[in-house]
Structures are given as C-alpha cells and as structure tokens.
Amino acid sequence: MDRIRIVGGNELNGIIPISGAKNAALPLMIASLLTSDTLTLENVPHLADVELLMRILGNHGVDVAVNGRRERQEDSYARTIHFTCRTIVDTTASYELVSKMRASFWVIGPLLAREGHCRVSLPGGCAIGTRPVDLFLEGLAALGANLEIDSGYINATAPNGGLIGTRYTFPKVSVGATHVMMMAATLARGTTVIGNAAREPEVVDLANCLNAMGAKISGHGTSTITIEGVQSLSGARHRVLPDRIETGTYAMAVAMTGGDVVLENTDAALLETAFETLRRAGAEISSTNNGVRVRRNGAGIRPVDIVTDPFPGFPTDLQAQFMALMTRSSGISHVTETIFENRFMHVQELARLGAKISLSGQTAKIEGVPRLKGAPVMATDLRASVSLVIAGLAAEGETMVSRVYHLDRGFERLEEKLTRCGAIVERVSE
Numbered sequence: 467m468d469r470i471r472i473v474g475g476n477e478l479n480g481i482i483p484i485s486g487a488k489n490a491a492l493p494l495m496i497a498s499l500l501t502s503d504t505l506t507l508e509n510v511p512h513l514a515d516v517e518l519l520m521r522i523l524g525n526h527g528v529d530v531a532v533n534g535r536r537e538r539q540e541d542s543y544a545r546t547i548h549f550t551c552r553t554i555v556d557t558t559a560s561y562e563l564v565s566k567m568r569a570s571f572w573v574i575g576p577l578l579a580r581e582g583h584c585r586v587s588l589p590g591g592c593a594i595g596t597r598p599v600d601l602f603l604e605g606l607a608a609l610g611a612n613l614e615i616d617s618g619y620i621n622a623t624a625p626n627g628g629l630i631g632t633r634y635t636f637p638k639v640s641v642g643a644t645h646v647m648m649m650a651a652t653l654a655r656g657t658t659v660i661g662n663a664a665r666e667p668e669v670v671d672l673a674n675c676l677n678a679m680g681a682k683i684s685g686h687g688t689s690t691i692t693i694e695g696v697q698s699l700s701g702a703r704h705r706v707l708p709d710r711i712e713t714g715t716y717a718m719a720v721a722m723t724g725g726d727v728v729l730e731n732t733d734a735a736l737l738e739t740a741f742e743t744l745r746r747a748g749a750e751i752s753s754t755n756n757g758v759r760v761r762r763n764g765a766g767i768r769p770v771d772i773v774t775d776p777f778p779g780f781p782t783d784l785q786a787q788f789m790a791l792m793t794r795s796s797g798i799s800h801v802t803e804t805i806f807e808n809r810f811m812h813v814q815e816l817a818r819l820g821a822k823i824s825l826s827g828q829t830a831k832i833e834g835v836p837r838l839k840g841a842p843v844m845a846t847d848l849r850a851s852v853s854l855v856i857a858g859l860a861a862e863g864e865t866m867v868s869r870v871y872h873l874d875r876g877f878e879r880l881e882e883k884l885t886r887c888g889a890i891v892e893r894v895s896e
C-alpha cells in the first residue's frame with residue numbers, strides 16, 4: 467500500500483495547476499445516463515473516484531471513450547472524455563459498487579427518470595458520518611416515485627408513465643439530493659420547483675450542463691431551482707469547473723509554509739468565505755488572469771474561528787485543512803463542524819505531530835504551537851489525509867502518511883504539484 471513521505475520545513479514557491487472538480491465531475495458523468503447521445507466532458511480530473519465511476523457507469527450501459535480512445539488507453543491529465551449511453555442495459559446499482567463510492571447512489575435519479583424503474587443499493591455511512599438518504603427519497607417521492615426498501619436496496623418505480631413535476635422544499639440543504647432531484651426532474655412531466663436547494667458551484671455546473679443538453683432549469687445558484695420537464699435530452703460538450711476544494715487546500719498549504727504561489731486555472735470567486743478567512747489568518751490573496759495568487763511572507767499565522775456551512779459558507783471539505791493551519795497559529799482558535807457529525811478523525815493524527823487540540827461536541831479548540839514534529843500518521847478520509855500533508859509540510863523532519871488511497875480519491879498528482887513548488891514530498895510504494 468502506498469504511503470506519502472514528507473520532509474517539512476520548505477516554503478512553497480511557484481505555480482500549481484488546479485484540476486477539474488471531483489465533486490462536479492461525478493454528477494456530470496452521471497448525467498450522461500439521461501441521454502442516448504454523447505455527453506463530452508472536458509477538464510475531467512484523473513482521480514480514483516472518477517475511474518471507479520467510469521466502471522460503474524459502464525455497467526449501466528455507458529460507453530466511455532477518453533480523448534477519442536477507449537477507456538484506460540490514455541493516461542494524460544485534464545482529459546476530455548466522451549460518455550454515450552445509447553441504451554441502459556442494467557438498472558441495478560449493486561451494493562458491491564455503491565458501497566465503494568457514495569456518489570454512485572446518485573444514478574437513482576437518471577435511471578428512474580429515463581427507464582421508469584431501478585434498483586439501487588443503499589450506500590451506508592462512512593468515516594465522516596452516517597449520511598442517510600432520506601432527503602433523496604422524499605424528493606423522488608414528491609416527483610411521484612414509489613420507493614420501497616428491500617434487502618438493503620431501494621426499488622424505485624415511476625408509475626403512471628413517468629415522474630411528475632412538483633413543488634418540494636428540502637428540510638435540510640443536501641448537495642447530493644439537489645443533484646438527484648434536479649436530474650430526475652429534467653425528464654418529468656410538468657414543472658418542478660425545488661426549495662432550500664443547495665447553492666454549491668457544483669450544482670450550478672450540473673445545471674449549466676443539463677441546460678446545454680436541452681433541459682430547462684433556472685434559479686440554480688439560488689435556494690429555489692425551477693425545472694420545466696422536457697421529453698428528452700440531447701448530447702452536449704461541457705467543461706468541468708475548477709476544483710475549489712483543491713484550490714483552497716493549496717492556498718492553506720502556502721499559508722502554512724509561507725511563500726508565494728500562483729494557483730492556475732481556477733477562480734477566487736468560488737471560495738470567497740474561505741479566502742476571507744485565510745486573509746484574516748495572515749495570507750495575502752489576489753486574483754490573477756486565470757487563477758489566484760497566495761502569499762505569506764514574514765507575517766505569522768493568526769488564530770481565526772470558523773463554522774462550516776453550506777455554500778456560500780465555509781466548506782466542510784476545507785475544515786480539516788484549516789484546522790491543520792491553525793495548529794501553528796499564534797493563539798487559540800475554534801473550528802465548528804455543522805455538516806457532518808464525525809468529521810474530526812484528523813484531530814488525533816494531528817496530535818501525533820504535536821498539535822494541541824481538544825474536542826467538545828462539534829467544536830474543536832486549537833491552541834497554536836510554535837512547532838510541529840514529523841511522525842507516522844494515518845489518513846482516515848479524503849480531506850483529513852490532505853490536512854496531514856499540510857501539517858507535514860510545516861513539521862520538522864519526516865512525516866509518513868499511510869492509507870493514501872483516501873488522498874487519491876480527490877487530489878490529482880499531489881506529490882508532483884507540491885514538489886514543483888519546492889516541497890519534499892514523495893510517494894513510497896511497497
């Protein structure tokens with residue numbers, strides 16, 4: 467199993483290209499199930515989750531061609547991938563596959579809308595929380611679906627010739643449930659109005675792509691999304707938006723080590739709250755032609771409190787990275803997690819590097835320390851693992867991060883991107 471070895475202490479200086487967003491690419495790929503034409507996605511990141519979803523979609527009948535070649539023949543980055551689902555050959559999403567990747571549960575929306583029935587395994591919880599699917603089921607039921615749970619699977623049918631437009635307000639903001647209901651409603655009869663919808667940029671990206679495919683969606687980016695159902699969708703060409711979490715992660719890495727880095731192919735507007743927080747912590751952040759410049763020269767890291775929230779609030783997917791940064795601040799800060807009930811697995815690992823963190827309910831109190839010291843640590847989930855890399859970059863000596871398959875789910879070429887900016891980071895394969 468691969469590990470990442472980091473020798474801390476170097477500043478980061480240079481250019482880091484930002485990849486397409488994992489959390490946009492996944493629902494966009496799933497949207498290919500909605501049409502028999504080809505959906506072409508540009509700027510698709512080369513990540514374990516993307517590769518796995520390609521295989522899962524293949525089981526449903528999606529033909530995947532990478533840059534015009536067959537899947538897996540091309541290993542280049544920022545790929546253009548063609549997804550074509552002439553016919554859906556299997557409407558079952560098995561436990562074996564859904565349990566490997568939560569987002570594959572989202573096929574329930576397109577399969578139901580296009581075929582009128584499907585059988586999809588319940589995804590189950592994961593390290594960061596229980597992650598139930600009640601909101602998905604309520605949203606689909608509002609569209610007229612019959613849903614029953616049978617042996618760990620959801621049997622979903624759309625009686626009366628298909629889904630029917632509806633007004634439905636989510637009791638809680640859910641990114642995934644918004645994606646699914648929006649996709650399902652594109653092919654429903656009549657108009658659907660989703661209240662308390664997620665406003666994340668990835669939801670906007672999906673809506674833009676669906677509109678390019680012929681859907682009639684408006685209001686995306688606000689809490690109320692309106693979808694006028696259409697008979698069928700066509701193919702389209704769409705560019706995956708930049709990964710705001712990767713952008714924020716490297717910004718925090720620079721704030722941690724000091725230095726001067728330009729993050730290319732990204733957009734500061736995607737993460738205003740996180741950047742405002744980083745500025746308060748002492749980083750200088752400015753927009754460039756096609757990216758963001760992040761600097762911290764000389765000034766120390768100031769303590770700042772954060773509370774995670776749905777967009778446009780501080781993203782939960784940057785919480786662990788920010789906590790790593792705060793371990794070196796000049797005072798006491800608090801990090802409150804409101805989205806996932808168990809997203810503090812990194813706390814005990816950061817402590818192994820000398821961080822002083824105490825937990826009380828959903829809030830972590832971080833007492834900044836003057837130095838961290840390298841140690842063996844274990845990645846527990848995707849963002850937790852990169853928080854350990856950030857801490858390792860500032861720690862004295864060697865940090866060895868194990869279980870890096872978590873990291874490979876969401877960070878493309880991390881070692882290469884950091885090494886080019888002066889860090890000592892290498893993958894150790896055994």
Ligand SMILES: CC(=O)N[C@H]1[C@@H](OP(=O)(O)OP(=O)(O)OC[C@H]2O[C@@H](n3ccc(=O)[nH]c3=O)[C@H](O)[C@@H]2O)O[C@H](CO)[C@@H](O)[C@@H]1O
Nearest residue numbers: 489569597598599600601602639640641642782783805806
């Ligand atoms: C692939 C992807 O895009 N993943 C992102 C997506 O996950 P995901 O879409 O799974 O996250 P949600 O927005 O759905 O979850 C938000 C909260 O709602 C709860 N909930 C959700 C659905 C439901 O039916 N019932 C329910 O209670 C969840 O347990 C969680 O506590 O948004 C999260 C919140 O920004 C991010 O951290 C994830 O990186």
Ligand SMILES: C=C(OP(=O)(O)O)C(=O)O
Nearest residue numbers: 489568569783848849876
């Ligand atoms: C939690 C994440 O992903 P997922 O929803 O796929 O588990 C994430 O991207 O940080």
